[in-house]
Amino acid sequence: MPRKNPTTGPDGLTRRGFLTSMGTGAIGVAASADLFAAGKEAVDPQVMPAGRTSKVVLRINGETHVVLAEPRWTLLYVLREVIGLTGAKPGCERGECGACTVLIDGVARYACLTLAAEAQGSEVTTLEGLMDGETLGPVQTAFAEADAFQCGYCTPGQIMAVEGLLRTNPNPSAEEIRRGASGNLCRCGAYKHIFEAAHRAAELKRGK
Ligand code: FES
Ligand code: FES
Structure with missing residues (x-):
């Protein structure tokens, strides 16, 4: 079962990798300063000014979006705020918590741990992408039928996790459903109904 907080993304760049590279960059800048202080040739560190944006091309729910984003902006931030x-x-x-779960190339991922730049070249699916016009998709329908929420805040993430699970495993066992949804927390404790909804969603997707 793929993890939702991968250490490598589709293009090899991850939040952790990004932060690591930033740390490496800081060491490089310090090393350059030492060389300069020693009277040797200094290297321009080419530091990108804070607030500088660059073009990011994202495929979301079958549409292409060209946005300007800072390298540090997460996919979650760009989806919601841009x-x-x-x-x-x-x-x-x-x-x-999993509240931010989206599909990246059909696999459930945490959008808060994915940089927008990482998602370039991939197909991103959000909750909105499961709709057919104004009609709910099968997983959304199953959650409504099973009354699988209380406050509802975790629900979009739970639905995307189940959608991701059913795309790789159309007929999961109860244990596989529990494991597939294990990256998504529900503070209301609606797990029993969430698992029932996942089972029902599998049936709906199989045309039952
Ligand atoms: S908001 Fe992304 S895992 Fe909690
Ligand atoms: S329904 Fe409230 S957090 Fe899950």
């Missing part, structure tokens, strides 16, 4: 798709929710924003 593009206006608010289905993915900010919860912990550090890879613990």
Whole structure:
């Protein structure tokens, strides 16, 4: 079962890798300063000014979006604050709750741990992308039928996790459903109904 907070992304760049490279860059700048202080040839560190944006091309729910984004901006931030798709929710924003779950190339991922730049070249699916016009998709329908929410804040992420699971495993066992949804927390404790909804969603997708 693929993890939702991968250490490598589709183009090899991850939040952790990004931060690591930033740390490496800081060491490089310090080393350059030492060389300069020693009277040797200094290397221009080419530091990008804070607030500088660059073009990022994203494929989201079958449409192409060209946005200007800072390298540090997460996919979650760009989806919600730049593009206006608010289905993915900010919860912990550090890879613990799953409220921000989207599909990247069909696999459930935490959008809060994915840089927008990482998602270039991939197909991103959000909660909105499961709709057919104004009609709910099968997983959304199953959650409504099973009354699988209380406050509803975790629900978009739970639905995307189940959607991701069913794309790789159309007929999961109860244990596989529990494992597939294990990256998504529900503070209301609606797990029993969430698992029932996942089972029902599998049936709906199989045309039952
Ligand atoms: S908001 Fe992304 S995992 Fe909690
Ligand atoms: S329904 Fe409230 S957090 Fe899950």
